[in-house]
Amino acid sequence: MTTLLQVNHLNMRFGGVVALNDCNFQVEKNSITALIGPNGAGKTTAFNCITGFYRANQGQLHFFPPNRPSVNLIQLLGQPFTWTDPIHPRRTLKKLGYKLFGGPHRIARAGIARTFQNVRLFKEMTVLENLLVAQHRQLVGHFLSGILNAKNFRKAENNALDHAMKWLAFFQLTTEANRLAGQLPYGHQRRVEIARALCTDPILLCLDEPAAGLNPQETKALSQLIRRLQKELHLTILLIEHDIGLVMELSDHVIVLDYGEVIAQGPPAAVQQNQKVLEAYLG
């Protein structure tokens, strides 16, 4: 087993509220790792730190994509300048570069895709357009040929469409391709959001409560799809979930958060027996 994501001493405060307190965990490559815990435990905050929407107050986040150099996720967000900077001009220049062009989009490009707890689709656009926006990076280079509608633009565009249709087929959404995303039923919207995240060709897929608001059949179907993503497409999945049944059935590794602290982690069966976890959930 190799580590894909390493989280060390992660701290996140909002004023007086300590949302994350010295969190340490790691996500193994090609695993399904679940992040669980009571409401307000800091799960979404941990996601936001990993994907760069929040800047952690302290701690390190390292991402180890296979066959590529490792990435310091916090550096990608652009760190504040310090008084020692003038001594290291090269490092300072790099910092300036990240300050100007850094941000969560750089983390997405590094190979971490995510969905949101409250679905965030482009509601006034069609499902296919949603998935095409996710492939912006692959297409945006063809500017002039795009204006002229030249051959290589059409080819790139068709490739992107094929890619999008592949994921729609995977999530059984082919018939919805040309509908407005905002008009879909909630369960479909959730799947479209996952399909959209997958269109960015991620290495690590982070799902924030993917089964929230789904009925039991939909939840079951979703868990099978997530399993297939791991088994057939060799993706690594980090998910937040409330449905304990789903977590126990699906995950290889469970991390339990309570009041911003990791109170237990390990295989699902072991975590289920853990005294602290039982207390956190019952008491």
Next chain:
Amino acid sequence: MKTFILQPLTTATLVLILTTPISGLVLNGYDFNLKWQPPLLLALTAFFLHLGLMILNRRTTQKKSASSQKTSHHPAWPRLATILLPLLGLILPFLLGKYWLTIAILALIYILLGLGLNIVVGLAGMLDLGFVAFYAVGAYGFALGQEYLGLSFWAAIPLGAVLAATFGVILGFPVLRMHGDYLAIVTLGFGEIIRLVLNNWITFTGGPNGVRVDFPTLFGLEFSRHAKQGGTPLHEFLGIDYSSNHRYLFLYLTLFLVVLATIFLITRLKRMPLGRAWEALREDETACRSLGINHVTVKLSAFALGAMTGGIGGVFFAVSQGFVNPTSFTFHESALILAIVVLGGLGSIPGVISAAIIVTVLPELLRDFSDYRILIFGLAMVGMMIWRPQGLVRTTRPVFQGL
């Protein structure tokens, strides 16, 4: 088919009844005369507008049903319209008198401005209340460039565009993190700053007195009766009688080509990654960033392209007036352009075009009623918000077939 005649006919009759007392009656002492042309013209315009809108909207519904049936059903007329309408626009100036020609030019300028602001507000979803700044930058860029550097009209079009785009980026950068109301206030301030600078920097811009602008030449041909700028007058070159219409014809046709090019560009952009990213940014910025899209470049490109279009509009405005001064660039103008975009339907190109035409042509037809122009305008806006909040023309989403 019958409704396609009946409904517009009802509208036309209503317009006739409503506007005859306003635009047809001319007081003459204690008596009055009845003029039939203006109300009839208005009714006719209403008829065709309604017809056009019905056809446009039918197309969108057809597209919707087509997408659910997955059968490609292309009505022949949209392609026909894309050929016929430009042709009509090309023939039109030869049928118009000088007065209407100047109004047509103004309408084209507003179409250009509307298209530019449509990128920023309609597509990228950033409420810009200071769009007139870029218009002013284009107009003054040309006027001052000519005064101090001897800049020619043909060089001013690209240079004005670049200058305005630069200003767009300069404005865009500090407001990257702002949304909604805050963005609106800052852009409003930016528009006022530009106007105040133009008004008060008297040694450079001439202040309220403005700057004179020479009419351009075409390959050394001049449009005046006698050569003033060292070329040959056009009418002598062609061996025809002098007519003051020539210069307006020239201006109209040049502007028309520029508008066509802009429409083409924006239509393409809407189907390209950049255009899609603009719309995605309008829908949800956070989601955009989670997909690896750099919101900075996307936003700045929208500001720059919108400003560029506004700047080109400004260059043409300066030429058509032969003179620029700061009173042409007040907040009122920004509001008017924004009204065009909202009235037309945010993001819709045919919508912006028809709204720009309505907003420029209608006041001319209702000249005698000009005291109430703003009132009517306000009522029209309120009515739109109630009955057609999505604007005159609904935006259509691209449908991908055969997948």
